[in-house]
Amino acid sequence: MKRPPKPIAEDAGWIPDEFEGERHFVTALARGLEILRCFRKGELGLTNADFAERTGLPKATVSRLTFTLTKLGYLTLSPDSGRYRLGAGVLSLGYSMLSGLDIRTRARPLLQELATAADASVALGARDRLAMVYLECARGPGTVTLSLDVGSRVTLGTSAMGRALLAALPDGERDYLLRAMKDRMPDAYPRIVEGVERAREEIAAQGFCTSFGDWQADVNAVGVAILNDEGAPIFGLNCGAPAFKLSQERLMQEFGPRLVEIAAILGRGTV
Template sequence: MTARPRSARSSSERPSAGRNSSASLRKALLLLSVVARHGVHGPWLTLGELSDQAGVNKSTVLRLVAPLIEENLLERDAETGRFRLGFGCLQLGQAYLREIDLRTVARPELRQLTRTTQFTCHLVVRSGTNVVYVDKVENESTVRMASRIGASVPAYCTAVGKALLAHSPEDVVAAVLAEPLTPVTPRTITDPDDLRRELRTIRRRGYSIDDRENEPEVRCVAAPIFGVDERVVGALSVSALASRMTPSKVREIGPLAVQAAQRVSGRMGSITGGQGSPEPNGPAR
């Protein structure tokens, strides 16, 4: 009998080996994901808990975690045998975070939000008691907004500013309230207590609304963006003439803005996207 050539045998076996490797990699990544959900400061997982939550039998878990432990992506306590994330994950995260830029990360989401809503979208960051526009994606078929990149406007009378303030520390909010809340339009919120109530509403609802408070004929909806330390780092917004951004449109676009902001937050290193975080402004007043 003539032996089958080695090359033919290797070729026929290669797809199966590839599938097995791919399946093992997916399972290993799943194990990392399960442990990550509990956080570095959360409870260490037992072998049984990791097996149950990942849906992978214990012997397979032990086989797959070995290289993860070797690469410091997982850590196992020598006494209890429990698992948690290793410092290798931190090294990878830091390498990623060194390369990211809010404007670069947010740009695709602004473009998609503009295509979806047919309205103008902005990206802002806080600067003292003001906000600064750092990016803008405009829908060419509609009336252009007067905003421009680099412009600085008060935080208290804009949707983006209120989205930022709603999740900022008390000292930031206090600094804004310490200055006169000068009316920009007849609808600007100028009472500090009213503004605090508005910020609490924003935290509950998830998005903020500028109802002709900064420009007489413009409505705007905004959502906060969070970074790796779960602190607010910016906000994105959708703006249009009030005649087109009707109250029903606001209710429709608000959740879309929140979803876009959460995706940007995730790419900025946030795990929660601001959800479930304690109120940053202290107790209700």
């Protein structure tokens, strides 16, 4: 699959090289799914030219893919503007995925209790390529500036929950993801590596890691990975708020340890 030398979108157009030539890998299906990944939060619609730029696919291929996805209900086309939006079929898939996650139900009261105590945003997330996707969120009574919700994405290498998950991964898998970040985000890569190494040290020492101004300059957060019964990281948790509302000291002394306790509870009985 052709990819641009300097990808435009972090998540579109990234099909690992080892999949190319794999006998059971259906490239046409992969390309169609890459089209759906091109959309970013707040965009009103994309044209075929936008899809081609973000995926590196030929425009003729993009036109066939968008036509097919529209017929299947995964895209809708505005005849006046020539722009595509995500269709109801995508929402149906996402809802089916979320409704099958028992951990969301178990996590909800625990997250809300911590969010209320810290007056912060607390979230459960899972890795999707080079990002963490929020699966469940809770907010404190005064938290209005962090508007992330279910489905929001935060960067894997700079967010607290992303770093926690990376730190808990086996060396080979972590190195693979770091190489992918180096390829797609070369300017940010040194800072990402430094943050992940610091996260490994912090987790070894205290069970959770920090992201103080790394994901966003004015946001303090702590993160931890949820491990299943076999010790494999499967989800991430974070607790964060604007720096003027929640100090580093309180996160380190009070809410980081509570996040570790929640992760231990949620990890029990999972596979």
